[in-house]
Amino acid sequence: MLIDGLQCGHFTRDVFTELRQANVAAVTVTCGFWEGTVESLDSLARWRDLVAANSDLVAIATTAADIEAAAAAGRTAIVLGFQNANLFEGRIRFVELFAELGVRVIQLTYNNQNELAGSCYEETDSGLARFGREVIREMNRAGMLVDLSHVGNRSTLDAIDCSDKPVAVTHANPDSLFTHKRNKTDDVLKALAGKGGVLGCATYRNITGDHYSSSLQSWCEMVARTVDLMGIDHVAIGTDRSHNFTKPDYDWMRMGRWTRGVDYGAASAASPGKAPPPSWFTQVHHLGLLPDGLRGVGFKPNEVEKITSGNWLRLYGEVFADGRPAQAATPGFVQSDPVLALS
Structure with a gap:
């Protein structure tokens, strides 16, 4: 079976059907990029409706055991995630609330620096902020996975140390294999592995490059070189596949509400639109080609199992809560909201 650490876009029954054809046991979906609290709640509500309408194919999972149960029942587990921390709107207690709503993966920041950390696209990465440290501690307590995919390298190292x-890093590649601001330097990846973390190797052409996108063998060779760098227990799949996106979707991802200008995200002025998918991954169900592709570049059966599902399952088992966040570190007196106190 397969686990994909990150996909995004507009999921439909057709997409779910193709995931089942590829024997995808779980996928972390992107519920938001720039949205605040209320918009994020709307997104979660839509996801609940979508899963309920397709309950023969998918189920929401909040634990590693849920994923295994869904796979045993012939369904794909949906892991709810966000690619930014805007949903918290600066409120530390919202971490636990969103955890109780089933959210299990949060990226500290997207393409811009925020009040938690620096982004990979900032000229200077300021490192993890005080609020970022508080959020990481709260995510640890609530059973949420800290995602550092779009986070700057300095902030990423800080977060690895803090957690x-x-x-x-659910969807990126080694910068030493394809140089891009979105990819991670070798020192970062070694630190990630040193603390038991996982990198989901991406298939997104803009951060994978034409060579590693040219064939299934080439992409699997990139995975093999990543394993040489990080070790077999720390490399997995995080395709960053998008579904049914059009120009307004890409504009929202790249520019949100924060600029009047044009921003290309991981793309460029020379190639501003949708990046062509890898030649071997033109349809969602082509994910099912990965086990044979990995075996073809020399991975043993137990190693293929780790890359395709085992490493994510191990990490999820260590991180995800069972819906009952641990007791807060400082129980007792809770300061009232000053706005409410004055009303």
């Missing part, structure tokens, strides 16, 4: 639990 009591393993963290992840």
Whole structure:
């Protein structure tokens, strides 16, 4: 079976059907990029409706055991995630609330620096902020996975050091294999592995490059070189596949509400639109080609199992809560909201 650490876009029954054809046991979906609290709640509500309408194919999972149960029942587990921390709107207690709503993966920041950390696209990465440290501790307590995919390298190292639990880069590649601001330097990836974390190797052409996108063998060779760097227990799949996106969707991802200008995200002025998918991954169900592709570049059966599902399952088992966040570190007196106190 397969686990994909990150996909995004507009999921439909057709997409779910193709995931089942590929024997995808779980996928972390992107519920938001720039949205605040209320918009994020709307997104979660839509996801609940979508899953309920397709309950023969998918189910929401909040634990590693849920994923295994869904796979045993012939369904794909949906892991709810966000690619930014805007949903918290600066409120530390919202971490637990969103955890109780089933959210299990949060990226500290998207393409811009925020009040938690620096982004990979900032000229200067300021590192993890005080609020970022508080959020990581709260995510550890609530059973949420810290995602560092779009986070700057300095902030990523800070977050790896700060977290009591393993963290992840759910969708990126080694910068030493394809140079891009979105990819991670070797020192970052070694630190990630050193604390038990996982990298989900991406298929997104803009951060994978034409060579590693040219064939299934080439992409699997990239995975093999990544394993040489990080070790077999720390490399997995995080395709960053998008579904049914059009220009307004890409504009929202790249520009949100924060600019009047044009921003290309991981693309460029020379190639501003949708990046062509890898030649071997033109349809969602082509994910099912990966086990044979990995075997073809020399991975043994137990190693294929780790890359395709085992490493994510191990990490999820260590990080995800069972819906009952641990007792807060400082129980007792809770300061009232000053706005409410004055009303």
